[in-house]
Amino acid sequence: MTAVATPVREERGLGRRSLLSFAGSATSALLGFLLVVVLARFLGDADSGIVLQAIAVFMIALGFARFGMDSTAVWLLPRLADDEPQQLRATAWFLIAVSGVAGSLCAVVVWIGAGIAAQGNPADPLPPVVRVSAVFLPIAAMLLTALAVSRALGRIAEYVLIGGIGLPAARLLAVLAAVLLGAALSGVMLAWALPAAIALALALVVVARQLRGLGASAGARFFGTELPTRTLGFAGPRVISAALEQMLLWISVLVVGAVAGAAAAGVYGAASRFVAAGMIVDSAIRVVFAPVFSRMQHRGAEGEVRELHRTATSWLVLFSAPVFLLLAIFAPVALSVLGPDFTSGAATLAVMCVGALVAFLAGNVQTILLTAGRSGLAAINKAVVVAVNVALIPPFVAMWGIVGAAWAWTIACVIDAVLAWCEIRFLLRVRIAPDAxxxxxxxxxxxxxxxxxxxxxxxxxxxxxxxxxxxxxxxxxxxxxxxxxxxxxxxGFTPPAPRPPEHRRPGQHSRRSARPAHHTQKSGTP
CATH class of the missing domain: 1.10.287 (Helix Hairpins)
Structure with missing residues (x-):
């Protein structure tokens, strides 16, 4: 198939939706940063390190708790909208329900594990904090899946308002209130986790209204068809992959805490939160582009996938690089906002910024791999990079301190991007550009x-x-x-040029209005 450029009209639609998604991601990142500031200023490096380690455990467990249902929604629902729209309602609620069941099982495992750890070391403050968060795992899993269903069905505004703005804002205010009232670390963790319940209630209402608006049938048969097998077949490897993704983001904090202590984990965790804030563009683009990639790949539009990858990669690097460059060059200034104890992580922050920039040059290759249905390959990739990260952290920290952990994370991220790019290019045979x-x-x-x-x-x-x-x-x-x-x-970010007015005699109809509109390509984006 010859390359077909994404039409400017469709690209403008993606540009507008990306701006909205970026606004939500930017707000979320800012609120997340302010949360780290609150923890650092009120709790200090050691106690904030405990809370950050508990959040790390929660996020890693959440990777299992979702059971891959959020990624499955983004992959499957756009295809059903094309082929079997009558199955949308049953499939959407099935995905949300499965994540709730899996989240409950994970909550039990985390609760028991934290209890065992507490018995082994009663003086360790971490297990009680982890136990508090475990109760909210099924709620958070269902929330993420419901939000994924919403955006897979074509809505971005609700996803942004609930997941990108409402939940982080509620968490910040709740944690601030907890620390001002002098709550214990378990109380601070409860304040962080509790707003997810309110967000879940809102997300479920949004999904129900969307399904009604789409006219999705309530009586379509789901069980007894190939859909449950198809869904779980994709989700199985994705469970491992999603958990490993969270491990790549958070396990460094845990390993640094085990190797160098809670204070070092607090400094490293703070630096990593700055990098996470710099990844808002990646999150914004992935939210908008993933369903489009899925639909294009389902239709076999390789040329459009290739062109869309070029556009997405250019936007990703263009709008994220300025943030990472400023953070890397002025790392001591950025970390000084948290307090003098955190400026020792300046070199760590600079290394992680450079690593993120290099990895971004490959574009959203993990998204393309997943939306092609290759969740198994994605899981293998994550297993490799997490193993590399975990193996490198102890010797690197022994040699270079927490800067060594940053180098281990950077190497793992670059390997992740290179593996996905090579698999798309040589296994899927999609000729994505290496210089996009x-x-x-x-x-x-x-x-x-x-x-x-x-x-x-x-x-x-x-x-x-x-x-x-x-x-x-x-x-x-x-x-x-x-x-x-x-x-x-x-x-795609420029407004369309105004059309010149049409001059016609009274009673003469416009030729444009007399003909049905036609598209510039067969497989348009949603």
């Missing part, structure tokens, strides 16, 4: 990175230097985006 993000990276280094280096050299690693670098970089970045909007694939 290079132009965007060069643009960002020239417009943001170079002025930031000059500002740090001349003014120093201070808040003034950071503000000057950000101001100059913003102006130059905007100019580069304007001048290079075509090679940077930014046409």
């Amino acid at each position: 993000g290079l132009a965007a990276l060069v643009a960002c280094v020239g417009s943001v990175g170079l002025p930031a280096v000059i500002a740090r050299t001349v003014i120093g690693p201070s808040l003034t230097g950071l503000l000057v670098a950000a101001a100059i970089g913003l102006v130059l970045f905007a100019a580069v985006c304007r001048l290079g909007r075509i090679p940077l694939r930014l046409v």
Whole structure:
């Protein structure tokens, strides 16, 4: 199949939805950062390290608790909307229910495990905090699956408002209230976990309304068809893959805590939260593009997948690189916001920023792999990179401290991206471009990175230097985006040109209105 460029009209639709998703991801990242600030300022490095380790355990367990149902929703529901729309209602509720059952089982396992750990070391403050969070695993699993169902069915606003803004805001306010009231660490954890119950109730209402709006049939038969087997067949490997993804994000905090102590885990965890905040563009693009990739691959539109990957990669690098460059160059300034105890993680933050940028050059390759139905390959990839990460952290920390843990994480992330890219190129035989993000990276280094280096050299690693670098970089970045909007694939963010008015005699009908609209390509995006 020859390459078919994504139509500008469709790309504009993706651009608008990406901006909305980015706004939600940016708000979520900001609120998450403020949460880390609250923990660091009120609890200090050691106690905040305990809470962050408990959150790490919760997030890793949540990878199992979802049972792959959120990813299955994004993969399966757009295909059913094309082929079997009468099955949407039954399939959506099946996915949410399975994640609730799996989450309950995981909650029992985590509760028992924390109890065993407490018996082995009664003085350890971590197990009681973990036990508090375990109760909310089924709620969080159903919440993530319900939100995934919502966006798979074409809605982004509700996903953003509930998952990207409402839940992080409620958590921040609840934790702030807990620490101001002098709550114990278990109380702080309860305050963090409890808002998920309210978010779940709202998400279920949204899904029910969406299904009614789509006219999804309530009487369609689900069990006794191939859908349960198809669903669980995709989800099985995805359970392992999702859990390993969370381990890649969070296990470093646990291993650093075990090797170097709770204070080191607090510093490393704070640095990693800055990097997570810088990944908001990746999250925003994945939310919007994943269902589109799934539909295109289902229709065999390889050319469109290739072009969409180019666009997504260019946007990913272009809008995330400025954040990572500023964080890396002014790492001491960023971490000083948390307190003087955290500035020791400056080199750690810089290394992780560079690692994230290199991995982003491959684009959303993991998303393409999953939406192609290759959840098994994704699981194998995650197993490899988590094994590499866990194996490298102890010797690297012994040699270089928590900077060594950052290098281990960076190596693992790059391996993850390279494996997925090679599998798409050589196993799926989709000829995605290896240089899709290079132009965007060069643009960002020239417009943001170079002025930031000059500002740090001349003014120093201070808040003034950071503000000057950000101001100059913003102006130059905007100019580069304007001048290079075509090679940077930014046409999707520009408003459509107004049509000239049609001049016709009274009573004469427009030719355009007399003909049915037609599309520029057979397989348009949703």
